Amino acid sequence: MLKSIRRPFAANAAQSDALRAAVLDAVRRGSSTWVQLDFEARRSQREFWRTAVHSIKAALPSGVRLSVTALASWCYGDRWIGDAPVDEIVPMYFRLKQARHDYIVRSAAGVSEPLCASAYGVADDEPAWSVALPGRRYVFLGQRGRPIADPQQSSLP
Numbered sequence: 001m002l003k004s005i006r007r008p009f010a011a012n013a014a015q016s017d018a019l020r021a022a023v024l025d026a027v028r029r030g031s032s033t034w035v036q037l038d039f040e041a042r043r044s045q046r047e048f049w050r051t052a053v054h055s056i057k058a059a060l061p062s063g064v065r066l067s068v069t070a071l072a073s074w075c076y077g078d079r080w081i082g083d084a085p086v087d088e089i090v091p092m093y094f095r096l097k098q099a100r101h102d103y104i105v106r107s108a109a110g111v112s113e114p115l116c117a118s119a120y121g122v123a124d125d126e127p128a129w130s131v132a133l134p135g136r137r138y139v140f141l142g143q144r145g146r147p148i149a150d151p152q153q154s155s156l157p
Contacts, residue, residue, distance in 0.1 A: 011048035020055050027064055035060065036067040036090070046080060057085040067119070072096060072103050075116035082113050089115040090138055094123035104130055 009015070027035055037056070041049040057066050065087035074081050075091040091111070096103055108131040111117040118135040122128075125142030 009045070011045055016048065016052045016055060019052050020059055023056050024059055027060065033063055034065050034067055034087075036069065038069040040069075040071060050084065053084050053086065069121060070116065072099075075111055075113040076103075076106055079113045082115060084115070086115065088118045088136075089113065090119045090121045091116045092121045092140075093129055093133070094121065094126050094140065094142070107131055107133055 023035055023037070035056075037053065039045075039049055039052075053066070053068065060066060066085070067088045067090060068081070068084065068086050069090045069092055070081060071078075072091045072093055075089065081089060093103060093107070107129070111134070119138060120133045120135060121138040121140055123140050123142040
């Protein structure tokens, strides 16, 4: 995991270059064939996000796949990431508050963005998702922070 450096977000080339360099450094030091970016971009940050993702994907060694997390809304009505050069988009089905029920209903009908259909994220400190979701499951540790028996399990218990 990369350390967060406290600097104002400027959405400039220097920050994009620094992000790419940090990701590539982590890839060089690690042994995983996946790298995952977690960046909840505001509307004003979306162009930066796209540019950074394109730059990172182009610089990754062959055989290293790129995953990005996404707000659940990005995979349904607000589908602005469908052309991202990534291997998977992981919709985050947690911290949805009042919208939780709506996303349970939506997910039961299927995920509208194809890149969002191969994985999903849930939190260990929220109730289980009440419908089956497709793909690989990522479990994010919430307030309890307890270990998970099988974080790569493909369906909810």
